[in-house]
Amino acid sequence: MTNNCTDHYSKFLFIWFGQFISIIGSGLTTFSLGIYVYQQTGTASSYVFILMCAFLPPFLLKPYGGILADRHDRRLMMILGDLGSTLGLLFIFAMMLKGNIELWQIYLGIAISSVFSAFQEPAYKALITDLLPENQYAKASGLMQLASSAQYLISPFLAGIILTIMDIKFVFLIDVTTFLIASSIVIWIRKILSRTQITKQEQNNMADLKEGIQEFSKNRGIVNLVITTTLILFFVGLLQSLFIPMMLNLTTVKAVGTIQSICASGILVGSLFIGVYGSKNKYVKTLSISLFVSGIFFANLGLSTNVIFITLAGFMFFSTLPFINTAIEVLIRKNIENSKQGRIWSIISMVTYLGSIIAFAVAGFLADKIFNPLLESDGLLVGTAGLIVGSGEGRGIALMFIISGIMISVVALLIWKNRKIKQLDDVEDKDGELSQNKYYVET
Template sequence: MIWAAKNMIKYNTHVRMRVFILIWFGQLVSLIGSSLTGFALDIWVYQRTGSITQFTLVTISSALPLIVISPLAGVLVDRWNRRWVMILSDSGAALSTLAIALLITTNRIEIWHIYLATAISSTFNALHFPAYTAAITLLVPKQHLSRASGMMQLAGSATKLISPVLGGVLLGIIRIEEIILLDFATFFVSLMTLFLVRFPEINTVKTDDTKQVGRSSLLQDITSGWTYITAREGLLGLLIFMVSNNFFFNIFNVLFTPFVLSKTSTNVLGIIVSIGGIGSIASSLLISTWGGSQQLIYSLFGFQLLGGLCILFMGLYTSIPLLTLSIFLFSFGLPIIYGSNQVIWQRKVPPDLQGRTFAVRSMIGSLFRLLAYLVSGLLVEKIFQPLMMDNNPIAVSIGKIIGTGTQAGMSLIFIVVGCCTMLTTIAAYQYQPLRLVEDKLPDVIPTSKTSL
């Protein structure tokens, strides 16, 4: 009987992982298609308008719905069937993509159509992210969550590496509306995989929190994700820590391209970015096969510290070989950071609260990402570049190391961002509820039935 029970568990684990891999593949294909469209539309908007402001508005129209809609989206994810939420979100994004292709084909496209379609697609993505992430907890056994997270990071890393190269090639061969229609076709791959499977039923272990918010008003449900986080010092500390360092990372990301272009050509920039992408893919593959550290919080701390150190070195030492090595190490750490963070949340939040809780994370993260985009240019142009002019006392001292002038202003902000990242990480390590979050906060383990 014991032997039969063990075989049944192994069979169920195999089936659930197979279902996850099928869904992951469909989402990967769709993600590549969406990234191709995003890349092509960004170029189309900039070439048509020649305006940096118009170009930036595309990013803002994508970020704002995530901030506004996420709280409600999280409630709907927890109330509805997560597979159908993913189907709905993919279908809505596909239709908005198709509408843009038709407008371009009929020569009726206006810039505001791009903003509107981006906002609509982003609204459906606000549903998709918490549904997909929470569904993984249902599909993947606890011992394989790190591998599943590695596969998700792999999908993102591969997309960032493939889409710009493939998009550039396709734009030289076919028209933009044909690229968008190709994206529309990739949605069918995603939808087909979702229609082919069923998610397992889970008997969730009910905590006092889930009992209190299980059936309540819509307003209570919207705030319940935040209430769950704030009631646990470790999770609240993790949220604040990740949002703070992601704010610094996003400032770095915004300024990295102009920083490198101030020192070298676009061809060299492309090589450096590609090497960074290889670092992310290598790290994601490592997690997918190895499964990650047993103490995820220490992996998170270690690679956040490494990331800050890499940014600091890029500000201090501007030679191309050191820049390339630094971006490789920085990119190598990102999947481990985000994967470790994600698995901790999946283990510590009950499945019937994950939609709301993950939506809160998404909303706050999107808000600070948008803030980083908005302040990055102002910080460089209004504060750091003036500080590094020849007649400034700060430029006289620090300029002996990093030089002076416009380029030195970006070097200085990299130094500041790198130091802030490391100091935040050191401070977070000193906060015991966060450092011991994996030990002190019990795992919330769903009990799966024997069939899908």
């Protein structure tokens, strides 16, 4: 049994590697197209619309992708998702070869690719439960987070080099190649594990979606955890929106890019640690402690104008995120029936993503109309909060970060006191060894 378990983990590593290089390829395309469109138009709105085309379709279609992931072979769903994503890239490539490509053609191509990713991602996440026993969930989650961070750390660096030595059209070919490699690996894994079968009931899509919502809502611990995660993502969304505007008031554009990369590299360190060593069984405790510490580091981003101090605080904040994400993911994963995980992960993803969407919608208003004016030279808080964060351009954002960090630490304490969430850890204690082998038996 141990040998089979190890063998399944090695198969997961092959799939993970394929997705890792595929994510890098997608990052190359997103970064390169963003630069291309901005250079052609000179407007930020054109660049932002690329991001909208990349992220909005998956957000809207994830519930349906989850339903399909529960009703069909998840490996087949991944193959179709990867191969389908190449269609949009090849469309953009063909339009560029014709010359005088228009913006709507770029947007359409990105949207086509992102539609297929909406069906690939839920299947990829749920596939972990098919292949691995519960005691390997944390390692797999850490590695998946490591792969996800590659598009922010590796892809921009590689794209910058590629664009200086060759035309942007070749970036699409590279991305298509990474998709083909990823799908080929899954095809191979599917062939050698062809005996793995998952029983799925034939239902209509609306019935499946309704069942997923009911399954999600009946576990109050999971509901509380997801609502809490949504709140956390709201504060993290403020950081994503306002970190660069704050830093541009303190240093140069080049330095801001370097600082952002160094800060984000904390995700790699935390993910690599979890991927190698795994995580402890008491995930609620891990979540509470990691979240409390992350809030302290978050608040420190606004306490000083010293660039080195801010960079260190940012690195430490991002290094805690993999521990938070892994704890949340494992708590949810081991409390949901395997056959329903695809659709429930999609629902959870949509609910939690609302926190980021709301943050993006209000961040600019809060910074420009409320907090920054309060800490300008004649602002109302110069003589109070200004003594801590300073006054002048961007210090209102710093105050927002301090408040956000404090709120995250408060949320950590609330999680520790929440009885329903703490009960999510009890599943392992009640089921013991049988619980750890449940998913292995099914695969």
